Amino acid sequence: MQTTMLSVSTFFHLILLLFSLADLLNAAAAADYLKLPLLHKNPFSSPSQALSSDTHRLSLLFSALRRRPNPTLKSPLISGASTGSGQYFVDLRIGTPPQSLLLVADTGSDLVWVKCSACRNCSHHPPSSAFLPRHSSSFSPFHCFDPHCRLLPHAPPHLCNHTRLHSPCRFLYTYADGSTSSGFFSKETTTLKTLSGSETRLKDLSFGCGFRISGPSVSGAQFNGARGVMGLGRGPISFSTQLGRRFGNKFSYCLMDYTLSPPPTSYLMIGGGLRSLPVTNATKISYTPLLINPLSPTFYYIAVKSITVDGVKLPINPTVWAIDEQGNGGTVVDSGTTLTYLAEEAYKEVLKAVRQRVKLPAAAELTPGFDLCVNVSKESQRPSLPRVRFRVGNGAVFAPPARNYFLETVEGVMCLAIRAVEGGNGFSVIGNLMQQGFLLEFDKEASRLGFSRRGCGLP
Structure with a gap:
């Protein structure tokens, strides 16, 4: 009985999430599908880097198991092989005006999160090293009582201040090795290119704005070069699910051989896929x-x-x-x-x-x-x-x-x-x-x- 109630609750929140994405879906109506390059770099400098990266990765996947509580967008995937990460990266532009950040494309997680900085005067800040919410006119954290906040897999309810009118939704994501990402669960505008090369602005993408990032899994060599994670899993807050209804609830990618020179471009496509x-x-x-x-x-x-x-x-x-x-x-x-x-x-x-x-x-x-x-x-x-x-x-x-x-x-x-x-x-x-x-x-x-x-x- 308890399981049934949980499923109904999750379904109810998912429906709310889909309705809140109406603007996003309407904005993308003119796109055939979204196609994002998966950026690819050089091979591993040593095989031990691949094994080290996988050791951390499997630890995260297995710990997640134990924790368990029609058109298309196209984007390039970049291999993180040269950094020893063994990952493929997506260049995601978020905010108004857009800020470009490199995220790990991950089918093994749901949450989309980026490294954020709260600094006001960021002239010294290296480009693309973090998302600067103060520099975006469209950034908005969810309230802790917002239904979107309840979609988080490990939302910390004790962090919700019942006495404050504007208490933000906080997220805390912990990995098996003690690494953490925490901050505000928020919504933002993203700017993506369609197959034709035109730009599409999508509103209200739910993501974690991480102000505190620590530990080897999210700051070590296997994560080097990335500023966050694009979760592509099956859950309601993943990137693929949020964009899914407009694009046929499917996504696809092709990972090209990173040993070729020059390396061919790989792509992540939201929608389209094999039918194209x-x-x-x-x-x-x-x-x-x-x-x-x-x-x-x-x-x-x-x-x-x-x-x-x-x-x-x-x-x-x-x-x-x-x-x-x-x-x-x-x-x-x-x-x-x-x-x-x-x-x-x-x-x-x-x-x-x-x-x-x-x-x-x-x-x-x-x-x-x-x-x-x-x-x-x-x-x-x-x-x-x-x-x-x-x-x-x-x-x-x-x-x-x-x-x-x-x-x-x-x-x-x-x-x-x-x-x-x-x-x-x-x-x-x-x-x-x-x-x-x-x-x-x-x-x-x-x-x-x-x-x-x-x-x-x-x-």
Whole structure:
């Protein structure tokens, strides 16, 4: 009974949120879809940076699990590889006049938040280092009694001052390693470019204006270069949900290979997606259902049915992929994790099969953090490596190229970029390296994930 009441309350608040976005949706009515560049930089300076970034990332994802309480916009995604973060960044312009900030594009969280500064005279302030709400005529924090405030996953009700007429809605976001972001939950105008290149101003985007940011997860090397997070999860306050109704409740992105030179541009699209592909590519689109974990509703789960290596199905018990009553297990597609992590039992079988079938000589020594490395220094062309395939729900097959799961850690050495989920808890994760070269569409309306190797490089 209590669960039912909570669901009704959450639904009621979501309806209020959607109505409050009427101006936003009307302003975007002329746009076919929103397309934002995902800005991409250079590869990791060392493989240890990728592993360090993922260690923090998985800690955040697993702790979130334990905490559980038609048109399109287009934006470029920037890889954070050169900073050691392994993230893809979106350049978001907020405020009036617009201020440009680089945010981590994160399918594993809901809250949109930016680093804010309260200084009055900010002539000394480095450009794009923080959002300056005093310099924006459209900035407005929510009142702590506003229904939007109740949509926060961990809203601290004790911070609401019952005696003050203008007590702002405060948010406090805490990560597993003790890192925190806190400040005012607010609304602001954003300025985005459509596919045609014209600008669209969207009103009343709900976001966290963080005045106090501390800890390695939000200020360390893996976060270097970013000024906040663009949450793209399934919750009511995520960026994709807030813009969702006008744009078909879907978003998509294509992560291009960051080892190419010059690096091609990746894109995040709100709306559009796979339906915008040429008709000739329609048969190349595969779909698999998106699953919902009631104890962790933010994440995008898919059902992995089996794994093959060079066409041979591995002897992995199907229960390895199941979500248990405590919310553990399952497989999450996450843009914020670099490598792919599999349940330990599944990982052991993959490692064994790949090791048996790889034809290249072993590297003189293993790169720290990896269990299988091969010497490719004598390969004049792309090395021949075992083919790993994932059969997922609805009979679809996710068949990435070997460069999506073999990473060049030093010159002439490539290592298997799949790791085990240690400790027996948490869930398997399909990371952004494994996703490269695929156009992925997260269709929340139809509750399905579409993926295609065609159309990823289209403008």
